[in-house]
Amino acid sequence: MEENKTYTISVYSENNVGLLNRISGIFLKRHINIESLNVSKSEIDHVSKFTIVVHTTEDWARKIVGQIEKQIEVIKAYYHTNEETIFQESALFKIASNLLFDERQIQNIIKDNHSEIVTVSPEFFVISKSGRREEIEEMYEQLKPYGIMQFVRSGRISVSKSEMQISNILKEFQYQ
Amino acid sequence: MEVKTLKKEESKTGTSIRVSGAEAVIHCLLAEGIDTVYGYPGGAIMPIYDELFKFKDELHHVLTRHEQGAAHAAQGYARVSGKVGVAMATSGPGATNLVTGIADAQIDSTPLVCITGQVARHLLGSDAFQETDIVGISTPVTKWNYQITHASEIPEVIAKAFYIARSGRPGPVLIDITKNAQFEEFDFKYQKCTAIRSYTAKPTISQLKIEEAAEAINNAKKPMIVWGQGIILGKAEAELKAFVEKTGIPAAWTILGASALPNTHPLNVGMVGMHGNYGPNILTNECDVLIALGMRFDDRVTGDLSTYAKQAKVLHFEIDPAEINKNVHADVPVLGDVKESLEAILPLLKENKHEAWHNEFKEKYKIEFDKVIKNDLQPEKEGLTMGEVIEQINIASKHEAVIVSDVGQHQMIACRYAKFNTSKSNITSGGLGTMGFALPAAIGAKMGAPKREVVAVIGDGGYQMTIQELGTIFQTGVPVKIVVLNNEFLGMVRQWQQLFFDKRYASTEMTNPDFIKIAEGYHIQAKKVTKREDLATAVEEMMASPDAYFLEVQVEKEDNVFPMIPTGASVSDVRLS
C-alpha cells in the first residue's frame, strides 16, 4: 500500500459559478476529505486559483488532478508535496482586552510568535498570525489557558517552487 | 486587449435579428443542424414550445411519454447517427426525470444537449412552484452544464454546449434557461464555437509514443487488441480494419465497441468482459502485448484488476487523459484521437499473421461452442432460448439490423450473438446498465437512421420500465420492431440469486400482464411465440412488416448466461457453466 501524504492541489480556472460544486463533487465521489480549500485570484487577470489540501496517496492525488483537469472550465491542475511548495495559513484570535493588561505573558506570546495585533477595542483585541499549521497550533495552545473568545484559521495558500506554465497555455490560445 | 476564452466561427450573415430568447433557442438548434428533438412540455418551458409550434416544419419535436424516454430517445438518435441528440423538459419534475438518461449518456460518452426550462430569474432560490436546482443535481453527470438567466447569453452558451457535447470524448450537456430569458427580446446572431481556452478536445499525439507502441507491436509474439466505443465515436472503423489486417492481430471488443468491425471478419475474436467470449477473456492473461483502443478498462471488462493482464505490456490509445492509468497501468500511453493515432502508427507496423496464436483463440472457441454456444443457438431442450431468437433476427436481417438492447440476460445474449456488418449497430446501455433504455432508444435510433431496420430486444422487466413509450411509437408511427424475451423473471438478478444466493429468488419473479393486448391497445401489430416451430416465421413476419411490430417470445424461465466472470474474479477464472 502506498502511504498517505499531504498534497496541495492547485487549480487554475476560468471564473465560473458552478465550478466549485464540480470540483468538490470529485472529492465527494471518492470519499476523500478536503483538509482545506482556498479560492482566490491568480497571477493572471480573470483566472482563478483553487488551492486544495488533501491527505491521500500519490496515486489518488494524480487521479483526482486528472478528473479536475477534465472539467471544461479548468485550465490546468497540479499537485505538489509540501517539500515542493512554499505555503502558509493565517489565523485570527479574539481575546478579551483586560487580559492584555492583566496577563503580561500574553504580550510575550504575541512577540515570540511574530504575530501582530490587528485591532484593539475596549472589550476585545484581535491577533493575527500567519505561518505553518504547527506554528499556529502552538500559539493556540499557548493562548488557550487565558481564554480565547473566538478562533479561526484559513485554508492553506501556497506557491510552487517550480513553474506552473499557465501563461504559455493562455498566450497560445490568444494568438493562435 | 480583449481576453479570448472562446473561439467562434465567422457568422455567414453577420447581421443580427431581434427575437425572443425562446425563438433564439430554435435558431441555435437549426444552425447546429438539428432536425429532431425529443421532449415534454410544461410551464417553465412553454415559450420554447410555442416557438416549436411555429417552426414545426423545420424542427421535428417528438413528444415522448416520459422525460426519461426523451433522454433515451435522444441517446438512441445520437448513437446511430453520430450527431448530437437533443432532449427538452420543463423545470422541476420534468428536469429530474431526464437525469437517468443524462447519467447514462455521461458514462457511455453520448453527445446530448438537454434543455430545461427554469422558473424566472427573480424566483430562483425561493422554492417557487416546480423550481429545482437541476444544475446542481446534474453536475456530477454532465460534461458541462450552465444556467442562462438573460436571453443575450443564449447564442454563445448553446454554441458552447454543442461544441462540448460533440468534441473530444463526447458527453451530455445541460442548459437550464429561466423563463424570463425565454421571453426577453435581444439582437440575435449565431456563431458556432470552435475552441474553448480551458478545454483541450484532442490532446496532441506524441510521435515518440507512436514509435514506442509500434516497436512493441512489431516485436510482440502474442499481441491482442481490445477495442471499445472510442473506435466508433472517433470514426476510426476503417483505420481499425487496416491496422488489424496489416498486423494480423486477434481483435476483441467491449460491448460498446461491438459492430465497429464485422463479426464475420476472420480477425474478430469476439467480446471481452463478464459475459464475453471464453477465448479473448482467458487469453487476455496470456498475451504479451495488450493493445487497448478507445476503451476504458471498465470493471465489467477487467474483473479483478490485480490479476488482469499482469504479464502483458499495455498500450493504451485514448483521448481522455484521465483514463490513462486510472484502472490499468499503461506501459505506453498513446494519448490523442484514436483515428489519428492509428493513421500515424500504421506505416510503422510490420505485416504479420500470428497463425499459431490465432489457433489458440480457435481452440478456445471450440470449447466455448461445445459447452455454451451450441446449447444457446441449437438447443435440444423444449423451451426456447434467447440465443435462438437473436439468431433468427440475424438470419432475417442479414446482419444489417440495428439492435437496441435493454439490460439483463437478453442484453448479454444479444451482444454475444447478434451479428453486425455495419458500425453503430449495437445500441445498449453499457456503463450505467439502465433498464428501460431500449424502447425509447429504439425510437430515437429509427429516427436517426430511418433507412435501417431497428430491432429492440428487451426483457419483460425492463420493458415495463418505459412501456409507456408505445404511445410515442403509435403517435409518430415510427416503425420499430420490438422483441420482448419473456422469462417471467428479472432474469439476470435471478441468475445471480441462483449462483450466489442459494436460489433465494427474492422479488425477481414477475406476474406479467397480457403484453399482446397492451401493444394492440396502442394499435401496434402484435404476436406471441411459445414454440420453436413458429419462431422463424414470426421473426420474418416482423421484419417484413413496414410498420411497428411487437413480438413476444416466451423463453425458458431459468436459463443462465455463460460464460461468466463472477464479480471480483479474474478473467482467467471465467466459468463456462
Ligand SMILES: Cc1ncc(C[n+]2csc(CCOP(=O)(O)OP(=O)(O)O)c2C)c(N)n1
Ligand atoms: C433501472 C434499473 N433497476 C435495476 C437494475 C438491476 N437489474 C439488472 S438486470 C435486472 C433484471 C432484468 O430483467 P429483465 O428486464 O426481465 O431481463 P432479463 O434479465 O430477464 O433478460 C435488474 C433488475 C437495473 N439494471 N436497472
